[in-house]
Amino acid sequence: MNDVQKTGSDSAERPGAKTSARRADLRARLVAAGRAAVAEGGLQNLKARDLAAAAGCAVGAIYNVFDDLDDLILRIGADTLARLEQGLAAPPGPAPEPAEELLRLACGYFSFARADKALWRALFEHRLAGGRPAPAWYLEDQSRLFALVEAPLARLLPDEPASSRALLARTLFSAVHGVVSLGLEEKLAPMPEAILEAELERLVRAFAAGLTLLPPG
Structure with a gap:
C-alpha cells in the first residue's frame, strides 16, 4: 500500500x-x-x-x-557580476600584503572591463523604470564584490570599524572605476593601457599608504 x-x-x-x-x-x-x-x-x-x-x-x-525587460536586464547584470566576482577571486596560496591585494583587484577589474566592455558598461547604464530601487537580491550580489575589497582593508586597518571599512571599500571602488571608465571611454583624452595601469597602481598604493596615516573612523 x-x-x-x-x-x-x-x-x-x-x-x-x-x-x-x-x-x-x-x-x-x-x-x-x-x-x-x-x-x-x-x-x-x-x-x-x-x-x-x-x-x-x-x-x-x-x-x-x-516580470518585464528590466527584470531580465537585472538577471543579465547578475550574471555579469558573478563572472566578475569569479575573475577577482583570490588565487590559492598565502594572502599577499593588503596593498598588493588591493592592486590585484584593481587590475583585475580593469582587465574585466576591457575584455567585456559592453557588459561592464551595461551594469552602470541601466536604470529601472520609474526610478525603482534595485531589488535586495541584486544588491546582495553587488555586496559580495565589495566584500572582496573589504577583506584586505580589514588586514590593513584591523582597528577600523566594519561599517567604516565598508565605506572605504566603496570609496576605493569608485576611484578605481572612475579611472577605468575615463580611460576606456576616452572621455578626456586617449590613454594607452600601460599608462592607465600605471595610474591605477599609483592610485591604489597612495590610497593604501594614506589610510595607515589616518585615525580610525
Whole structure:
C-alpha cells in the first residue's frame, strides 16, 4: 500500500517539477540570449522579438518567466557580476600584503572591463523604470564584490570599524572605476593601457599608504 501511495505521489508531483524545469531552462536561454545581445551591441541591442527568436520561444513567453525587460536586464547584470566576482577571486596560496591585494583587484577589474566592455558598461547604464530601487537580491550580489575589497582593508586597518571599512571599500571602488571608465571611454583624452595601469597602481598604493596615516573612523 505504501508503495502504491508513493508511486501516486511521485506522479502527482512530476508535472509541476517538469513545468519548473522548463521555466528554469527558458530563463537560462533568455539570459544567455540577452547577454549575447548586450555583448554585441549594448543595452540598445536588447529587443524582445530578437530575444524570443534566439531563445526559441514566443515573445509573450518572456513575460511568463520575467516580470518585464528590466527584470531580465537585472538577471543579465547578475550574471555579469558573478563572472566578475569569479575573475577577482583570490588565487590559492598565502594572502599577499593588503596593498598588493588591493592592486590585484584593481587590475583585475580593469582587465574585466576591457575584455567585456559592453557588459561592464551595461551594469552602470541601466536604470529601472520609474526610478525603482534595485531589488535586495541584486544588491546582495553587488555586496559580495565589495566584500572582496573589504577583506584586505580589514588586514590593513584591523582597528577600523566594519561599517567604516565598508565605506572605504566603496570609496576605493569608485576611484578605481572612475579611472577605468575615463580611460576606456576616452572621455578626456586617449590613454594607452600601460599608462592607465600605471595610474591605477599609483592610485591604489597612495590610497593604501594614506589610510595607515589616518585615525580610525
